[in-house]
Amino acid sequence: MAGRTLYRKLVDSHTVVALDADNVLLYADLHLMNEYTSPQAFAGLAGHGRAVPAPGQQLAVVDHIIPTHAEAPRVIRDPASALQARNLKRNCEAHGIPLFDTNDPLQGIEHVIAPEHGMIRPGMVVLCGDSHTTTYGAFGALGFGIGTSEVEHVLATQTLVYRVARDMRIRVDGELPGGTTSKDLILHIIARIGAQGARGYAVEFTGTAIRALSMEARMTLCNMTVEAGARGALIAPDETSIGYVLARAPDIDAGQARAAWAALKSDDDAGFEAELAFDAAAVAPYVTWGTSPDQAIPVGARVPAPAEAADAIAQAAAERALGYIGLAAGMPLEGLPVQRVFIGSCTNGRIEDLRAVAAVVRGRKVAPGVRAMVVPGSGAVRAQAEAEGIAALLTGAGFEWRKPGCSMCLAMNDDVLAPGERCASTTNRNFEGRQGRAGRTHLMSPAMAAAAAVTGCITDVRRLEIEHV
Structure with missing residues (x-):
């Protein structure tokens, strides 16, 4: 069999x-x-x-x-x-x-x-x-x-x-460079395979780089796999995930659970309809330039020309995206001014994300002309951030410290971009009007969004001196 x-x-x-x-x-x-x-x-x-x-x-x-x-x-x-x-x-x-x-x-x-x-x-x-x-x-x-x-x-x-999906395996080996995160990794993957690159598949992530990720980072990775069209995303349980669950579920018999969960992995001779491989060392901080998560490039790159797109449909989409986002082919993203910064969402609203933001912000202030808000993903995250002094640090730097919710991720409340406002955002989608009618969204990691907040423009976070404590 x-x-x-x-x-x-x-x-x-x-x-x-x-x-x-x-x-x-x-x-x-x-x-x-x-x-x-x-x-x-x-x-x-x-x-x-x-x-x-x-x-x-x-x-x-x-x-x-x-x-x-x-x-x-x-x-x-x-x-x-x-x-x-x-x-x-x-x-x-x-x-x-x-x-x-x-x-x-x-x-x-x-x-x-x-x-x-x-x-x-x-x-x-x-x-x-x-x-x-x-x-x-x-x-x-x-x-x-x-x-x-x-x-x-x-x-x-x-x-x-x-309807049962097909199987895809994505292997990521190596080590993510300093200044990069799982958000950059998933944007890197989506940019390479496209918004439909995993359509119809359940994707299993494996490899040394995946095993090195924290639980928060793994959640970010799996959260955004749907942006490549995937019907599911999986990482086989290991000590990182098992330890996370056991620490939060005291009702579980740890011995029985470990024995049962040990079988939750693909068999050595299991077949996958599609297999892809990526090198974590090749990942840089990513930023989206268009109106789809796959329209993303390393922060130091320049906006691609629509003529470089794979086919006529992709070319038309790129032309429309550039018109909406207010950019032109060949422009650099780094240095592009932003008026808003949004840090939060189910993609990047956890305590690890807020700690990364605090590391960038420490000793700095929100740049003049920028409105920056941080929306914790839950009441528990908010309370923990306040207990750790993160909230005080952020408010002292000029950030708005909000209560939990989806907030500006999809602008279904009063957290909305004004027409033409450009936002550095830690969310998962940058569609037209996603964060407000005619609002312009650039997806990036929490650290990159924090760097944009304190510099007033899209900035390679690796250029900033960061004091980790």
Whole structure:
């Protein structure tokens, strides 16, 4: 019998029944919800008189539409957003579903709070009405986003009709150079393979560079793999991920867990439909120049000409992107002035990210003419950053210290770019209007965003003297 990949082991162990050659009925260990993608699902349940049979395997959070300005208690003043939050609370109470509500001290972004509370464990299948559910692959768990109609199906049955993906393995060996992070690594990979380079695949990351990453860095990597079109991202569990989970889940029998999780890896003779390899030493700090995450280059490079694109469609996309972002072929990114800096999101709103920002900011001030905000990914991250003195350092330097939420990542609250404003952002997408109508987004790492904040322009963070403590 041929060996199996980690992805196939997870799918096989959660298959209730094979529906045909390509589709299975997949069991979900955990289902996450937010106020934005769940209302129609609950309405569908009510319309058919259905209950939620496994409320303990659901978790809901208010994160997309919630304001982040520092007021206590927080009040959602936008009527439509307030209605979404009230509906989520009412639906959760009706079905007995746990909810991190607006003023819960542990409220935060769904993809930040679930791991930090030990809810994500190796071998699980985790679903959510949000595309960045791929984050959980950092734990050796299969996570992916689903649509609203599928949310209803999962609520009613704890299962999903699922089309099995193909297997891709991406090996990254070597050591990331100083000043670079997993955010730079994933932008490097996406820029190389394209926004559709992993379409239809579940990607397993392996190699010495991957094993050297912290859990926060692995979550960033898996979070953004969806930007290459991937249907899932996975890293086999090791002592880094197992230790992280055991420290946050005291209910687990460590001995039994280690024995079970040891089998969560691809067999030596497992076959992959596609295999790619990258050298970590070749990664530099990356910045996006266009309106797709794959339109990214090293910070020291110049904006490519549309004529260099692979085909006519990519060329047209590049021309449109340059028109929107206000750049021209051949321009350098380094030195480009920014008016806004946003640090946060489910990609880069964890404590490790904020520590990296603090290291750059220490001894410096936000540059004149720049509005810089930091939005922690959760109440726990916010409290930890305050306890470590990070919050005081940042506010003393001129940053806005906000409350947790998705915030300007997708501008569904009042954290919005004005038309024409250029933003150095640690988020995951730079689409037209993503952070505000006619706003211009440049994706980069937290350290790079911090460097932009204190210099007033896109700056290679490696040029700054940084005192690590």
